[in-house]
Amino acid sequence: MKKANLISGFTSGLVTGIILVFLFLIGFIETGAGLLSKLFGDPVATNTLPKLGYVVLFLALLAVWSGASTAKKIHPERFSQIISPVLINGAVLGLVTALLALIFGNYVKAGVDVRNYLVAVSPASIKMLMLNMAEPAQAALALLGLMTAATFLGALIYFVWNRRLSVGVKRTVSSKLGTVRQSQLVDLIRRPIARYIALGGAVVLFIFLPRVWGSYWNYVMGTVGIYILLGIGLNIITGWTGQLVIGYVSFFGIGAYTFALLTAPDPHGIMMNFWLALLIAVAVSALVGFLIGLPILNLRGDYLAIVTLGFAEIVRILLKSDLLTAFTGGPRGIRDIGGPTLFGMDINSDVNFIYLIFLMVFLIAFIANRLQRSRTGRGWEAIREDQTVAKATGINTFSSKLLALTLSAAVAGLAGVLFASRNQFTGPEDHILLVSINVICLMIVGGVGNIPGIIIGALALKGLPEILREVSNFRMLAFGALLVMMMLIRPEGFLPARRPNMKNPADQDPQEKAEEGV
């Protein structure tokens, strides 16, 4: 038992050490310390390093986290139990840090610039890691002490918090919250009137906010809206019908390009009316979805995913190629795409455009919601749960899936139209595979099969990164890591779809019944 504790201390130290080395090598220690500095109301000027204190604080916080997690793993009853594992943890972490400072410190001393190989490790950032000391050995010792002490502190904080404070407070808080949630809150939310109030509030908000928050926010929220549309569309085929589509972006691209070719002056000069072009673009996307589904959808498994993946790549490469330059504008894309008009008036200011996007989101969300509860929608869900059973109950699985794919492609086409029209430009780089990966991810993050979940997912995935502009270099890295962590910790998403209760109420455990609050 005790040996296991020591080993877990060692591993924790090693893992944190590796994380620290990685953060240093990608240059995140500077950024992290800068963020801390900003948090304390002391923003760092561009091209300067944060103050020493914040660097120390950042390193120490990492060590505190490491120590606390070791202590948590052990479930200590007495403090003496965690002393030696935590000391080992701190020592390992400190040694790794010290080694890092020693190695790179000597490079700086020898005048070697390692930026040829590790772009983020500038001499200044090494100096910063060495806590502005001149001698690498001295810095290494200081770091060893700092990290060990901070780890110990972390364990101490965890122990005290866990022992003295939490036991009583936690219990009362949780029991109080529990009763409130059980009785009043749920009833309040589940009442239809609450839904109408929320909807009304949202509408009022959506009417007023775009006028207030400026063009940058309109742009961001417009992007979010377009991704919500994409999410709802993909949800029809993937979330409800259970058929994975990886190359969803191809329908988006086809919608955008069809619209662009019909309304832009450059390659063909058709300059069609917005609404007519929108309808045609949506129809073309739907047709392409239909044609792709025709030969593929009576197969099972991942074939649709693979075929659409290949198709998306084909579309992107063709759009970029010289072969179609005369027809689609080639790598330069299409400019001056037409904006929406209403009775002859242009309504393409950014405020009007965001109204249009919100309107479309409401419309599509409403249609999708009605579809889900219809006979067709229930058929889709049956196919997702078990295709053989669905077939046996009389659902034509092939045509149901084909319908789902066609509708889903149509929604993607609509999103593409809005995207192209808002940006007044579209090019091959707007339709890379990453877009469809983003859409799959936002659907999963929000909760598969659930429209409010998709909205939250779109806000989290497309809205948040826009806010976190400072860490823009690290955005995609954090995105990948978060995706993995999300799947490990909460695979059903933030707002999981409510599954129908299959149990016969008569068979149900009385206790279970009480818990469900029926």
Add this chain to the structure above:
Amino acid sequence: MKKLNRKTLRTLHVIGKYGRWTVGIALALFLTWRIYQVLFVQQAFTPDTWLRFALSGLILGGMYALIAIGYTLVYGIMFMINFAHGEVMMIGAFCCYFIFEILRFIPAPIAGNPELVFLNAHPILSILIAFLVGMTVSGFSGYFLEKIAYRPLRHAPRLILLITAIGASIFLQNAAMLLFGPQRKNIVNPEILDRTAGWTIQVAGKPVLISYTGAFSLILSAVLMIGLYLLVQKTKLGRSMRAVAQDQDSAALMGVDVNRVVSQTFIISGILAGAAGVMWGIHMGLVNHITGSLPGIKAFTAAVLGGVGNIPGAMLGGMSLGVIESIGPALLGIDFQLKDVIAFLTLIIVLIIRPSGILGEKLTEEKL
């Protein structure tokens, strides 16, 4: 109204069923006509050019095959598309770059040439070190990838696993970009493996260069593939891998440690991808963070082409994809920019006409 609707749908179903063959035959006719045009009417290329295309296709195909085996092994066992596999290959290519860079700066002076460096003094040893390090690091990446990201999700739905793989792929790609920078890096080979040197043979009176790096990659990938085939067919590890691929639960009941076998599968596929990465580095000479993504997708395509879950299929699929990709544009007389289009179109056509892939067994509808 409703009845009519049903009838239409029924017709569609029939079209989907038989349309497959119609499309296939029409396509075959078109292709034959087009190839006839290019080969006999236009006579666009001379035989030596064709040989050159075929050679570069085979070399590329060897690397695709190695990566495709990794996809197939993992798919066979876990039914997941390991999207991060291309990134494991990129790690191998980076290992090659760093090993060669380090060895380039270690002096190994001999009498008569005081400026000689280790890389050129012991080229075979250097290449061996590069392969060993590349394969080890990639094998470990595969192992840790499985252990950290996939193992906790062993019984999760496939969609969840796929998202995790996509997340891991994005993470690894961006980590490489932040660590080593976005620009492409030149890999300096030992002098004996100069990329422009090679044997020259005469074809129809014109010289065709078979580069040393190309021959080396092709032979090595063949050796590795034979080795893997023997491993899967003859050893106990291979037998347990096949057992787990067939039925996880029964294999567990027969005393196979499933977790261990899955780990070993990931290590093996990582090692093969690492070898492919080092070869890529030696033959192509350029590496950056997106080195792995397109070969990754292509290799997956190759795995599906040959019949997913089938190892000889992956080899055949990789080789044929490489050759199709390099000969295809010339054969059809279209732009070389479109070689990826041809690769993916082949995939789609094969899937439509023969969904189980070239070598895949005829699957029951349940498995499809």
